[in-house]
Amino acid sequence: MRGAPENGLSPDEKVQDPAQDAGNSDVTGENTQPVESTESVFQDSPMKVSLRIQELEKVQAELQDQYVRKAADFDNYRKRMIREKQEAIDFANTLLLTDLVQILDDFDRAIDAGVSSEDTAAATAFADGVVMIRKQLGSLLETKYGMEYYPSKDQLFDPHVHEAIGTQPDPDITEPTVAEEYLKGYKLKGRVIRLAKVMVKMPLETAAE
Incomplete structure (x- = not known):
């Protein structure tokens, strides 16, 4: 006679593996969470x-x-x-060139004085020499540095480029006009660095006011 199994179970009884139960649950769809459709x-x-x-x-x-x-x-x-x-x-050399302008003024005065001298021959030679130096200096300042003289006589008066030192009535004009230029005006690359000092002719109506 056979003895009873040690585990107390009969041969016909099977032991269910928990892992296997879990697998079976997955297969049968038991205890599964709903998955949202990718679509x-x-x-x-x-x-x-x-x-x-x-x-x-x-x-x-x-x-x-x-x-x-x-x-x-x-x-x-x-x-x-x-x-x-x-x-x-x-415009880095503005101050320097402004000082040089005064030297040009001295040249101009010397030329005027030489021309008016009674000793015609000596005055002419002196004036010619000064004129040559003056032209050379003026040409150098204009070509190398861009400084140039702008004429004012007979031009309409413009306070941006002219400084009036006096006025005089004139019946033949309708707008203020430069009568005489007493000190030349200069520009550096188009910018005024010294105003021209001028005498201004004024229309009679304006002069009367």
Whole structure:
């Protein structure tokens, strides 16, 4: 006679493995969590997609506009820096040239004095020499530094380039006009560095006032 099994179970009884039970549960679908369909996650209405595209296009347009503005601002800044640097170079010698203008004035006075001298031959030789030096200096200042004399006589009076030291009535004019130039005016690269001192002819109506 056979003895009873040590575990107290009959041969016909089977021991169920817990791991196997779990596997069987998975197969049969017991104790499983519902999984959201991938299609339901990514599927969206055409209206929402269209609105999203419009939003992105608007953002892109704004960013593009900002980029264009910033690029334009930087280009303007770069041009301004170049212009200011060039102006600093062009007008660095303003004070020096203003002093040299006074030397030109002395030359002009010497020339005038020589021409009016009674000793015609000596005066002429002196004046010719001074004139030559004056022309050389004037040419140097104009060609190398950009400083030039601007004529004023018979020009309409302009307070931006003329300094009136006196006025006189004139019935033949309708606008203030330079009658005489007592001190020459000079420009450096188009900018006035010394106003011309002038006598101004005034219309009778203006002079009467």
